[in-house]
Amino acid sequence: xxxxxxxxxxxxxxxxxxxxxxxxxxxxxxxxxxxxxxxxxxxxxxxxxxxxxxxxxxxxxxxxxxxxxxxxxxxxxxxxxxxxxxxxxxxxxxxxxxxxxxxxxxxxxxxxxxxxxxxxxxxxxxxxxxxxxxxxxxxxxxxxxxxxxxxxxxxxxxxxxxxxxxxxxxxxxxxxxxxxxxxxxxxxxxxxxxxxxxxxxxxxxxxxxxxxxxxxxxxxxxxxxxxxxxxxxxxxxxxxxxxxxxxxxxxxxxxxxxxxxxxxxxxxxxxxxxxxxxxxxxxxxxxxxxxxxxxxxxxxxxxxxxxxxxxxxxxxxxxxxx
Amino acid sequence: xxxxxxxxxxxxxxxxxxxxxxxxxxxxxxxxxxxxxxxxxxxxxxxxxxxxxxxxxxxxxxxxxxxxxxxxxxxxxxxxxxxxxxxxxxxxxxxxxxxxxxxxxxxxxxxxxxxxxxxxxxxxxxxxxxxxxxxxxxxxxxxxxxxxxxxxxxxxxxxxxxxxxxxxxxxxxxxxxxxxxxxxxxxxxxxxxxxxxxxxxxxxxxxxxxxxxxxxxxxxxxxxxxxxxxxxxxxxxxxxxxxxxxxxxxxxxxxxxxxxxxxxxxxxxxxxxxxxxxxxxxxxxxxxxxxxxxxxxxxxxxxxxxxxxxxxxxxxxxxxxx
Amino acid sequence: xxxxxxxxxxxxxxxxxxxxxxxxxxxxxxxxxxxxxxxxxxxxxxxxxxxxxxxxxxxxxxxxxxxxxxxxxxxxxxxxxxxxxxxxxxxxxxxxxxxxxxxxxxxxxxxxxxxxxxxxxxxxxxxxxxxxxxxxxxxxxxxxxxxxxxxxxxxxxxxxxxxxxxxxxxxxxxxxxxxxxxxxxxxxxxxxxxxxxxxxxxxxxxxxxxxxxxxxxxxxxxxxxxxxxxxxxxxxxxxxxxxxxxxxxxxxxxxxxxxxxxxxxxxxxxxxxxxxxxxxxxxxxxxxxxxxxxxxxxxxxxxxxxxxxxxxxxxxxxxxxx
Numbered sequence: 033x034x035x036x037x038x039x040x041x042x043x044x045x046x047x048x049x050x051x052x053x054x055x056x057x058x059x060x061x062x063x064x065x066x067x068x069x070x071x072x073x074x075x076x077x078x079x080x081x082x083x084x085x086x087x088x089x090x091x092x093x094x095x096x097x098x099x100x101x102x103x104x105x106x107x108x109x110x111x112x113x114x115x116x117x118x119x120x121x122x123x124x125x126x127x128x129x130x131x132x133x134x135x136x137x138x139x140x141x142x143x144x145x146x147x148x149x150x151x152x153x154x155x156x157x158x159x160x161x162x163x164x165x166x167x168x169x170x171x172x173x174x175x176x177x178x179x180x181x182x183x184x185x186x187x188x189x190x191x192x193x194x195x196x197x198x199x200x201x202x203x204x205x206x207x208x209x210x211x212x213x214x215x216x217x218x219x220x221x222x223x224x225x226x227x228x229x230x231x232x233x234x235x236x237x238x239x240x241x242x243x244x245x246x247x248x249x250x251x252x253x254x255x256x257x258x259x260x261x262x263x264x265x266x267x268x269x270x271x272x273x274x275x276x277x278x279x280x281x282x283x284x285x286x287x288x289x290x291x292x293x294x295x296x297x298x299x300x301x302x303x304x305x306x307x308x309x310x311x312x313x314x315x316x317x318x319x320x321x322x323x324x325x326x327x328x329x330x331x332x333x334x335x336x337x338x339x340x341x342x343x344x345x346x347x348x349x350x351x352x353x354x
Numbered sequence: 355x356x357x358x359x360x361x362x363x364x365x366x367x368x369x370x371x372x373x374x375x376x377x378x379x380x381x382x383x384x385x386x387x388x389x390x391x392x393x394x395x396x397x398x399x400x401x402x403x404x405x406x407x408x409x410x411x412x413x414x415x416x417x418x419x420x421x422x423x424x425x426x427x428x429x430x431x432x433x434x435x436x437x438x439x440x441x442x443x444x445x446x447x448x449x450x451x452x453x454x455x456x457x458x459x460x461x462x463x464x465x466x467x468x469x470x471x472x473x474x475x476x477x478x479x480x481x482x483x484x485x486x487x488x489x490x491x492x493x494x495x496x497x498x499x500x501x502x503x504x505x506x507x508x509x510x511x512x513x514x515x516x517x518x519x520x521x522x523x524x525x526x527x528x529x530x531x532x533x534x535x536x537x538x539x540x541x542x543x544x545x546x547x548x549x550x551x552x553x554x555x556x557x558x559x560x561x562x563x564x565x566x567x568x569x570x571x572x573x574x575x576x577x578x579x580x581x582x583x584x585x586x587x588x589x590x591x592x593x594x595x596x597x598x599x600x601x602x603x604x605x606x607x608x609x610x611x612x613x614x615x616x617x618x619x620x621x622x623x624x625x626x627x628x629x630x631x632x633x634x635x636x637x638x639x640x641x642x643x644x645x646x647x648x649x650x651x652x653x654x655x656x657x658x659x660x661x662x663x664x665x666x667x668x669x670x671x672x673x674x675x676x
Numbered sequence: 677x678x679x680x681x682x683x684x685x686x687x688x689x690x691x692x693x694x695x696x697x698x699x700x701x702x703x704x705x706x707x708x709x710x711x712x713x714x715x716x717x718x719x720x721x722x723x724x725x726x727x728x729x730x731x732x733x734x735x736x737x738x739x740x741x742x743x744x745x746x747x748x749x750x751x752x753x754x755x756x757x758x759x760x761x762x763x764x765x766x767x768x769x770x771x772x773x774x775x776x777x778x779x780x781x782x783x784x785x786x787x788x789x790x791x792x793x794x795x796x797x798x799x800x801x802x803x804x805x806x807x808x809x810x811x812x813x814x815x816x817x818x819x820x821x822x823x824x825x826x827x828x829x830x831x832x833x834x835x836x837x838x839x840x841x842x843x844x845x846x847x848x849x850x851x852x853x854x855x856x857x858x859x860x861x862x863x864x865x866x867x868x869x870x871x872x873x874x875x876x877x878x879x880x881x882x883x884x885x886x887x888x889x890x891x892x893x894x895x896x897x898x899x900x901x902x903x904x905x906x907x908x909x910x911x912x913x914x915x916x917x918x919x920x921x922x923x924x925x926x927x928x929x930x931x932x933x934x935x936x937x938x939x940x941x942x943x944x945x946x947x948x949x950x951x952x953x954x955x956x957x958x959x960x961x962x963x964x965x966x967x968x969x970x971x972x973x974x975x976x977x978x979x980x981x982x983x984x985x986x987x988x989x990x991x992x993x994x995x996x997x998x
Binding site: 456458474476492494496497510515528529534538539541543544545546547549550551565567572573574587589591605607609645657658664667671672 | 698699700703753755756758759762763765766768769776778794795796812813814830831832846848849850881883885886887903905907908909920921923925926927943944945962963991994995997998
Binding site: 134136152154170172174175188190192193206207208211212214215216217219221222223224225226227228229243245247250251252265267269283285287301303305321323335336338342345346349350 | 376377378381431433434436437440441443444446447454456472473474490491492508509510524526527528559561563564565581583585586587598599601603604605621622623640641669672673675676
């Protein structure tokens, strides 16, 4: 196992132990590999039942592993090595290629090689599924959608017309891609619908969480950049532009026309107001509300958003007010 | 095209240009129609590649369009005119009438004329689908539901028993209408369920966003008034009463028994506490929490909700505290 | 009817009246049973059209019921008695046992007696459905899932591999159980996925709201304790541990690795930060953000969370700042 970590490994010891799986420090038993990311896990490492451990280059931890006669390996990034170790023991569910006889695939849909279509999938006209696409049960793909190679779409996902999805994208169950944005014009008598004629574009290697929604705009495109990861129950409003390698945690929402640069991290339940731009490298802590354009990537917190250090001071001060 | 805007047009010029589509100011090319809603779009109008533009009656913008030799039309409300112009070029996806052979429709369901039922739809007993109803794939309609004429229900929507839905309603994918409200009685040993025997009633012309949930109450009705629009991931608790022509943006939630008057606007991620009433005409900005009854329609912000002007002052003052 | 309340009844009068149903004080008519939970319903009781009423042992209310010649019964907990009374008139929708011919059930799935499987359900290999399990249309059960006796799963729910669900659980439509947690390691070039090889475990008598998501962890388990109730659009991050008999209201979210004790109540739109522990008996009001471990069960409010009484004072004080 440790050999398979390959170029990550810096130094190793006591490798004469069979490893049957991976586990956390607190639940591992003798044939498990675990990891300690730093000194704050020292106590847990003293008590772990694991037989093998991935460590950072921290002498105290290495000495402790030696003293406990554990197998160990040191690496630059223990979490990354542990991620790869999990992959040695676990293969996520992915059905074999083939089209289930119950699936309804329009004759004008175009399918690549090795496509897998599960029961009760509906694929409408002019859809393109590239090689190795995998659609789980109950997926609905409306007309004109393109899905790139090796992309996997879990059960119950609905993809509205003309959505363009890149390759090796992973979409979790019950997400909705390309539904109408909330576009209405107030007329005094109520709301007149502005037709949402645009489409959604999703880059390669994007991951979209369960029950997340990404809306189509009135005109133009709502786009999610390559490598960006969206958690569950996230809302991306119509006409938003999200850069590459962003990470948006659960229940975060972007109102219409908001834009994020690259490598933006929004923790859980963050809100971004309509039309606001957020600079690359911004990191917003949970529940931040970004109401104005952020020109420089930085840690943020609070409502309205302010530099995180300022918000932490303010939160402390407020408690003392009472 | 401009002719088709009909009674909206006030004044026009240079109409000798073919228009192939609509686009925003920044993405339009020569055969596109676009719009500028006011003076703040002046720079974008100077730079647009559009061939034709919808304008308000603002002399500077009209002069600029003339100088650039664009086709132009002036109207009272450019957004409304643009909404109608989109409708000239774009027809949203709506399958033809007919019942797909895979659909399971109970013999005791009653179907009007021109109904469209897609693959893998389940319609239980005593359901009524009026003329022109359109159910997309994987929709489940539980017993006793009534759906009014021309209503469209997107893929994966589940409608619980006895829900009453009006005409020309639009329900987006994976919404859940009429699931049990969170009704439990604390018994010391845990929670005993209060059966949720009521139902949900949805008025004509309502739009319901993707993955939105509207709960049935213990007794009585949860109701959404005519013309009200709900965005994605909205939660309407059991026994809520929402008036006509309200607009609720994404991730907003109403706890049980809350009520909204007419023409209430709640921006994104707003919360309304259980049993609270919100007066007609209230406009709550994003992330507002309404914890007490609001007797007079007004702009609100903050938590707990206060007049918006007060909240803006408070937010500014708080930053200066540190 | 009142006889059926059995051991809850303390005292009764005027039982010579047929009861056809249950309703709230304000909507009940002469053949309805209603309830008044305390003195604050006195005015509503004076005006109700109900023929029968469940009351607490409050002499003023009993005298009022007598004066109005209503049938009445006194109980310790009128809401609990009303919950049981609803159950006398209302049976929630639950299809008969039997497997619909359209359902796809893998030959290696193991089904107990009296199982009910609706149209277009997909059950993968090595699934166990114990006696009386009921799957509504479009449910997808991935390989290796176990579902306990009498559990009911509403339409469109997706259950990922190896999820373990207890008995008499109720899962509402379009919930997603066991999707990948948001586990990624930042590599400088973007995000590398940490495979989510763990699983989700759900105790007996749990209820899960519509469109709620519960994620699987990288290793180990995400667990929901017996009798806990989750509302709609709730997010439970990977590796969370929730105790018994908790109540989580709509749009509340727990980040990864958070843990709740027993009998914790989180009102709507609450957030709990990753890795934070919340003591048994904690009651957080709506929109609270719990950013640090709570060692003693108590009422909480605000962001960051503080004792509720403190937060109420602070909120009042803040308004006066302006």
